[in-house]
Amino acid sequence: METSSRRQQRMKLAHSRFILLLVLAAVLAIVSFSLQFLHLIPTAPVSEERPQGKSRKRVIPVPHTEPPEPDPVYEAYAYCNIPNRSEQGWEGHGPAGYKLLSVQVMIRHGDRYPLYAIPKTKRPAIDCTLAPDRKPSHPKLGAFIRHMARGGQGRWDAVLGALPRLPNHSFCEIGELTQTGVVQHLRNGETLHSTYIERHQLLPAGPSGAQLYLESTGKSRTLQSGLALLYGLLPDFDWARLSVRHQWYTLFCGGGCDCPQRARYLAEEQRRQYRLRAADALLERTYADMARAVGVPTRQLRVANPIDSLLCHFCHGLSFPCGARGCVSRQQFLALKRQQMEDERDRLGRGLYLRYALLAAHPFLNRTAARMQRAAQGRRDEPFALYSAHDVTVAPVLSALGLARARAPRFAARLVFELWREEEEGGPGGGLYVRVLYDGEDVTxxxxxxxxxxxxxxxxxxxxxxxxSFVQRDMFGPLNTTSYHDACHRRAV
Known part of the structure; x- marks a missing residue:
């Protein structure tokens, strides 16, 4: 029979263990909350960001009522594209028996300093010089910096030749690429190198300027992003063999930029956007509260486009700005992000943006198809082309392709077009096939x-x-026309 003293000892031991478990649980809860508060880990699962390849298995859908409401915190983290994990992608993963002929890549520039400033607040203190020992970094960052110093050997269109090849201000200038942006595209290039260069040998050693095509808008952030991706793709490429082309218009429309109807569709879309914002009572209260905190009229704050600056604070883990009467809160930032997401849903439902996007994207898609045709005819002078652009370039291309539900272009987004040929044993080769990939995911x-x-x-x-067929004819169906010229110069019936 157990004595009274032994029963008391067992009870004390059990009580001590229970207290220890409570203390450990409390410590873990505090650590988890602190990491989320300091933006060190996302509050939504990161597994959703992993690119998924096509599955040949038939998936039986699970019945459900409504899709889950998108999380503005997760969407903000996805937009930042913080380079804190190994980049993955399904580029170059074609089936056996097919040969890769041509690759064309359109990118959005990497992380940048805001284009707008919130009045009467301090601008975010971010260093836009490059330092390999500062995070985020990349194993090739030091070599990339040294290689850019030899860029005078390249052939440059005049506008691009006058731009710096590296971000170089200790206090970032408006719209300047950050070190994060450089690292994002070094990683993109490294991902493409592993498949297009190592696996497929798409480019020969020391490719010529015609074989390696780079085109950029006249902004330093797009030029520098393109050069970073190019260096990740082909480390220590030969500057003397590189020609860098300037694209005057953000839509990459070349000689097809004259399109009056495109401007009308864009004006209609902007009016839709304005009406949606004006009807949003929560958004108006948020603007009013933020304006009161920083001490400016509400209209002035709205014109300053505060979401652009606040996303920079969020992506870089900085405190939100403060004014004379208070600080911008996390809840106010999320309210602005929520309205952005609501605008994207409304835009998809109304269909006004699609008509603009079809006309905005057609010249680029037409160039893409023409380059593929040349590759299919056996010309090997242009197997790889890189277009370094903006979110307002990538977004209409996605919409025109029917990918309107794809995530809005994040920093360092990449859209890839691949041309494949089926190889027949002992024969001249089979048919031609195309793949489209967005941020590493096959969305064909x-x-x-x-x-x-x-x-x-x-x-x-x-x-x-x-x-x-889509580029030459079918994409004009929603516009009730049969050609780009007709769609641009007369109203759809």
Whole structure:
């Protein structure tokens, strides 16, 4: 029989263990809350950001009522694209028996300093010089800095030749690329190098200027982003063999920029956006509260586009700015982000933006198709092309392709077009096929031109003629016309 003293000892031991468990649970809870508060970990699962390849298995959908409401915190982290993990991608992962002929990549520039400043607040203190020992960094960052110093050997269009090849201000200038932005595109280039150079040998050693095509708008952030990706793709490339082209217009429309109807559709879309914002009572209260805190009229704050500056604070883990009467709060930032997401949903439902996007994207898509046709005819002078652009460039291309539900272009977003040929043993080769990838994910069968293709057929890739027909004719269907010229110069019936 157990004595009274032994029972008391067992009870004390059990009580001590219970207290210890409570203390450990409290410590873990405090650590988790602190990390989320300091923006060190996202509050939504990061697994959703991993690119998923096409599955050949039939997926049986699980019945549900409404899709979950998007989380503004997760969407903000996704937009930042913080380079804190290994980049993955399905580029170059074609089926056996197919040969890669051509790759064309459009990117959005990397992380940048804000384009707008919140009145009567301190600008975020960010260093835009490059330092390999400062985070975030990359193993090739030091070599990249040294290689850019030899850039005078390259062939530059005049506008681009006058721009700095590296961000170089200890206190960032408006719109300047940050070290984070450089690292993002070094990683992009490294990801593409592993598949296009190591696996497919798409480019020969020491490619010529024609084989390696780089085109950028006249902003330092796009030029520097393109050079960073190019260095990740081809470390220590030969400057003497590189020609860098300047694109005057953000839509990359070349000689097809004259399109009056495109401007009308854009004006209609902007009016829709304005009406949606004006009807949002929560947004108006948020603007009023923020304006009161920083001591400016509400109209002045709204014109200053505060979400642009606040996203910079969020992405870099900085405290939100303060004014004479208070500070911008996390809740106010999330209210602005929520309205951005609501605008994207409304834009998709109304369809006004699609009409603008079709006309905005057609010249670039037409150039893409023409370059693929040349590669299909056996010309090997242009196997890889890189276009360094902006969110307002990438977004209409996504929408025109039927990828309107894709995430809005984050910093260092990449959109890839691949052309493949089926190789027949002992024969001249089979048909041509196209793949489209966005941020490493194969989205080909979500596009308008290949959504109906049977992936279980003998052709596991999308036929190239689908894409060609879409660019030359089908994409004008929603505009009730049959050509780009007609769509641009007369109203759709």
């Amino acid at each position: 069968f979500h596009t308008s031109f290949c959504r109906a293709h049977d992936r279980a057929s003998a052709q596991p890739l999308c036929p190239f003629h689908n894409f060609l």
